[in-house]
Amino acid sequence: MINALGTPQSLLLLGGTSDIALAVARRYAGRGAGLRVVLAARPGERRSAAAAELGALGCAVEEVDLDARDHASHAATVDAAFAGGDVDVAVLAFGLLGDPETDWTDPELALELAEVNFAAPVHLGVLLGNRMRAQAHGRIVALSSVAGERVRRSNFVYGSTKAGFDGFFLGLGEALREHGVHVLVVRPGFVRTKMTEGLSEAPLAVTADDVADAVLAGVQDQRDLVWVPKPMRFVMSGLRHVPRPLFRKLPL
Ligand SMILES: NC(=O)c1ccc[n+]([C@@H]2O[C@H](COP(=O)([O-])OP(=O)(O)OC[C@H]3O[C@@H](n4cnc5c(N)ncnc54)[C@H](OP(=O)(O)O)[C@@H]3O)[C@@H](O)[C@H]2O)c1
Structure with missing residues (x-):
């Protein structure tokens, strides 16, 4: 169970x-x-x-196979993850950025x-939701992206998968609320990780540690949705309403 300080006893990383x-x-x-x-x-x-x-940091680590594209294996992945006991926090972190123009x-x-970015998270999200409903507690952390908030020409395949992902997990959070299970949707901007290695940095770039801090705070405060960094929320709420002919001309 998660203690009063928001610290779990067990953590599942889907995309470990x-x-x-x-x-x-x-x-x-x-x-x-x-x-x-x-x-x-x-x-x-x-x-x-x-x-x-x-x-080496003192964790009791279990390794479980996950292949996002092999949908038939997902139930076994989730079964294996829960075989050692309840899962307090599950983080959905696997994903692909791809190459936008290809x-x-x-x-x-x-x-x-x-x-990888939509069908598998939906499938695993339902499997996880069922498990957490049965244990009557737990937190699902879903790593979305600001790219899904307003899909833009420059990366619309990735952006559209994240838009679907984001909507699904916001909805799952509403459905699970009455069962004692909380879903936190996290919308980072540009994060310096191996996913973005070699790309030119977007404004308001953050580190994986910054995202982790936002995740821990969001889990502790039982938030539904967080942006990383926080000001990204205001940038996106502006961009969301820019008329399409003007949006097309922005260097995004
Ligand atoms: N970095 C950013 O700028 C950024 C911004 C917003 C949102 N996000 C999202 O945050 C999440 C984590 O990203 P990250 O920056 O931590 O990226 P990352 O370090 O590149 O991690 C991506 C993960 O996805 C896994 N993966 C890819 N295809 C898979 C498949 N078919 N089956 C199983 N696992 C697969 C990779 O596993 P392998 O080790 O096996 O390749 C890896 O664990 C992603 O959903 C990403 O879209 C990232």
Whole structure:
């Protein structure tokens, strides 16, 4: 169970090699030894390194296979994650940025983004929601993006998958509220992680640690929605209402 300070006893990272997810795990691990962390990710060096690092921080780490595109395997992934006991906080962090100009002309790449960023999170979100309803407590942290808040020409395949993702998890939060389960939707702007390596930085860029701080505060305060950094909320509320002919001309 989560204690009064908002610290969980167990943490599930769906996307257990994500830089942001691991920053969240480090923050929770720093609050005391004995945290059970389930790293659900594709097997490989990145997952092993993450498990070793969190183990050295005093966490009891379990590794579980997750392949976002293999929908038939998702139920087994979630079963394995709950086999060791209740999950207090589950972070949905897997995702693909893709290459915007290739994605909208290559049907296979567009489908991959839609499956990894939208279909798989919906499928796993329902599986997680059912489990958390049954245990009558828990928090789901869904890593959305400001890119989904107003989809723009420059990355509309990614943006549209995040728009769907965002809407689904906001709705799931409403549905689960009466069952004692909370969903936190997180909308970061540009985050310096391996996902954005080599790209030119957007204004208001943040680090994975900044996102982790916002996640921990949002979980503790039982927030439904947070922007990272906070001023991004006001930027986006302005951009959302810019008329389309003008929006098209903005350097976004
Ligand atoms: N970085 C940003 O600027 C930014 C901004 C807003 C939102 N976000 C969102 O935040 C989340 C975490 O991003 P991040 O910056 O931490 O990126 P990251 O470090 O690149 O992590 C992405 C994760 O997705 C996993 N993944 C990709 N395809 C998968 C598949 N088919 N099956 C299973 N796992 C798969 C990767 O696993 P492998 O290790 O196996 O490749 C990796 O764990 C993503 O949903 C992203 O869209 C990021």
